[in-house]
Amino acid sequence: MEELKILQKTYDMIKYGNLALLQFPKMGRYALAGDIKRSMYKILELVIRANKARNKKPLLYEIDVELDILRTFIRLAADKDTKYLPIRKYEYWSKLLNEIGRMLGGWIKTAN
Numbered sequence: 001m002e003e004l005k006i007l008q009k010t011y012d013m014i015k016y017g018n019l020a021l022l023q024f025p026k027m028g029r030y031a032l033a034g035d036i037k038r039s040m041y042k043i044l045e046l047v048i049r050a051n052k053a054r055n056k057k058p059l060l061y062e063i064d065v066e067l068d069i070l071r072t073f074i075r076l077a078a079d080k081d082t083k084y085l086p087i088r089k090y091e092y093w094s095k096l097l098n099e100i101g102r103m104l105g106g107w108i109k110t111a112n
Helices: 005-021 032-052 057-077 087-111
Strands: none
Touching: 005 032, 005 087, 032 057, 057 087
16 A cells, blocks of 8 residues: 555654643543544544545545544643643644645545
């Protein structure tokens, strides 16, 4: 299988995310961190499925939705009330997600 750049970027984002989630307090580690992990792995799964699928468009739009859900979860973790995630980690993680989003946008355009 030819290695997709978006797959590698997603993989890198998951590696960084798992390290950041280890620093969550116990209370947040099992609730919000679990949701974030599920969302990250769902994006990875959908990228692999979209690469193999004949009709890619529905899966690409599903990745887009899941990416927005993950962005919301991470924003919630960095909120001033929860403070599970330091602002620098939030900024870097957001940068990784935005890069994946740009790559996904290009993939959607080529699928049309």
